[in-house]
Amino acid sequence: MFEQQASHFSPQSRQNGHYLCLHGHFYQPPREDPFTGLIPIEPSAGPFANYNERITFECYRPNAELGNFTAMSFNFGPTLLAWLERSHSDVYQRIIASDHAHLQRYGVGNALAQVYNHTILPLATCADKRTQIRWGLRDFLQRYGHPAQGMWLAETAVDLETLELLADEGVLYTILAPWQAARPIDTNQPYRIRLPHGKSITVFFYNSLLSGGVSFNDHMTSNADEFVSSVVMSQLNAQKSFDREAQLIMVATDGELYGHHKPWRDKFLAYLLTSGAECHGMEICTPGRYLQLFPPTHEVELYTPSAWSCSHGLAxxxxxxxxxxxxxxxxxxxxxxxxxxxxxxxxxxxxxxxxxxxxxxxxxxxxxxxxxxxxxxxxxxxxxxxxxxxxxxxxxxxxxxxxxxxxxxxxxxxxxxxxxxxxxxxxxxxxxxxxxxxxxxxxxxxxxxxxxxxxxxxxxxxxxxxxxxxxxxxxxxxxxxxxxxxxx
The missing domain is CATH 1.20.120 (Four Helix Bundle (Hemerythrin (Met), subunit A))
Structure with missing residues (x-):
């Protein structure tokens, strides 16, 4: 199926492609009382009973109904998906169906698995790391109906043992922050990480200027056309690919900013995914699909242990x-x-x-x-x-x-x-x-x-x-x- 879809792209268009990936990390910590299974009333979430309900109304539901999960790259925390399945099955089914639609069209899904309990894996024992990875992959298989190719690490916290365990379980890639690389890199391409016992894994590094801007700069996401034409396109020339013109600009953020942290940004995202990027010569792509088109040709070592939201390692x-x-x-x-x-x-x-x-x-x-x-x-x-x-x-x-x-x-x-x-x-x-x-x-x-x-x-x-x-x-x-x- 993928080969049929891929035949629509000429070799020249593949080599000269400008690709944009929007990745959303959708996660909420479990709020249930472990003895009753019920979420206590959270007054600050009013008029909703708790933040799960509020964020579903402001973010998960509108993004699902707008079809944003069909085109973007995303991961959902397994414990959050379990709650959505029980409490808002229609939203849950739309999310699962979005990955199925991407799989049917391109031969690869656009959902990533996540370590099960959002544990900082480099701080865990080897046995607990393995359990977190295997639970996350098993949950993904049960819900989406196919094995996960990629896996999101909580806070992108990483060490080599974690990557080796991912590779042992068949995970092909993960997403990290650019400062987790041990040397300067071109974030417009994926890299291969060689692991101590002979295996390897692919890492996509997100664009920090765009990811930070989308997260914290309201002006940057007020107009999708300006975002692509002035902000994204400038990043294509900021870093020159080593040996090819194909480039992937990756924006990775907390998914809840699209509608919860930033009202109306779900609509910004919808226009960007369906029209805005294409009108300015950018093709929306996901990591799994890009990896099939352009396997990594360069290697890099990582600064470990490290994470995306702490400049002090894992402190x-x-x-x-x-x-x-x-x-x-x-x-x-x-x-x-x-x-x-x-x-x-x-x-x-x-x-x-x-x-x-x-x-x-x-x-x-x-x-x-x-x-x-x-x-x-x-x-x-x-x-x-x-x-x-x-x-x-x-x-x-x-x-x-x-x-x-x-x-x-x-x-x-x-x-x-x-x-x-x-x-x-x-x-x-x-x-x-x-x-x-x-x-x-x-x-x-x-x-x-x-x-x-x-x-x-x-x-x-x-x-x-x-x-x-x-x-x-x-x-x-x-x-x-x-x-x-x-x-x-």
Missing amino acids: RWSTGCSCTEGDSSWKSALLSALTNINGKASQLFEQTAGELVADPWLMRDEYLALHYGWEEPALFWDRHCKKNTLVTQEQIWRLRMLLEAQFYHQYSFTSCAFFFEDLNRIEPRNAIAFARRAISLTWQALGIDLQSDFVQDLASAHSWQTGLSGADLYRRLPIVDEGLLPRA
């Missing part, structure tokens, strides 16, 4: 840095508390599951299908339990509780918990709540108390605005049924 999500105001030392204390409890829970999981299961970590990597009911339980347990080992229903129940605990430990590392300026925000409180849900599940399965040490660790994290500690925030979480948690 914004680990030790804290000047990227956020105030005293950010709470970040290292919170990360340490979550890392400690994750390590203890992982040991318990491996020890308990190892008695019954051939490979506990492979079982965890494949757990998403059981959690969401995409696979029959009997098939799942038959595949993972040791052969010739009698496993009782009580043992199966215990394994399921421990897998659910692992599921919520992964949720606790959502990057948004560390992104902003203070501990006493909804994002860190949610991370602590997810960890408490994991504590509850471990307590039910094994009768082992992980709560005491966790609360003690949380006491070291303090809000510089209110003086509250992480332990205070833990105790202020909604009350749950007696027996689901060890006594404080």
Whole structure:
């Protein structure tokens, strides 16, 4: 199918092509109470009940109805897609259908997968990195019906181990910021990254001037014709391709700016994708399609670990840095508390599951299908339990509780918990709540108390605005049924 479509382009037009890619990273952190599955009322989102509802009304729905997802490159956070499927199935179906339409027309989809919980992968263990990648790819396959070629890394945070794991899972490309390259590059072309064990992966670097302008300069996106004719076209000559005239200008931004952060920009995007770019000699293209037309011919090394929204490597999500105001030392204390409890829970999981299961970590990597009911339980347990080992229903129940605990430990590392300026925000409180849900599940399965040490660790994290500690925030979480948690 792709070859039929590609035949419409002459060799000369391919070599002289000017291509424009608009990539939107659509993501919201999970807001559900992990014990009830319900999103609490968020007054500041009024007149809507919560920000998921508000952003759907302002961004996801209008962009879907305008057909923007059919032409642009995009990724949706898996946890956000799960909520959309439950709460606004018509919007969800339009998003999925957009990728199908692009696949049918060009032989390649325009949606990218995303690491499942928006975890900063270079800060994660190798096992957790692999789980995040495999869960993201499995979720994509289930929803879109075909394997993902590209994968969005949370905050474009990258190290070589992460890229190797992507390549091991068959991912062909990702998108990074230009300052993540170890030397000056031409952002108008993709690059190949050679990996330590012989494999490689392709990286597209977005145009920082355009991406930053679209994100923060209202004037730049007030007129789509002027945006292409004066701003985009100037970038074609700003960097000369090394050996070919074909050039790809990539603009990568948070997707929510198209209608939520910036009202009416969904309509700007629609005109740009359907008419504006073409009228000025630019062809709209996506990374997967461009990669088929123009495989990378140059290589580059990366500055690692690095990310797109922190000039201090990964300090914004680990030790804290000047990227956020105030005293950010709470970040290292919170990360340490979550890392400690994750390590203890992982040991318990491996020890308990190892008695019954051939490979506990492979079982965890494949757990998403059981959690969401995409696979029959009997098939799942038959595949993972040791052969010739009698496993009782009580043992199966215990394994399921421990897998659910692992599921919520992964949720606790959502990057948004560390992104902003203070501990006493909804994002860190949610991370602590997810960890408490994991504590509850471990307590039910094994009768082992992980709560005491966790609360003690949380006491070291303090809000510089209110003086509250992480332990205070833990105790202020909604009350749950007696027996689901060890006594404080």
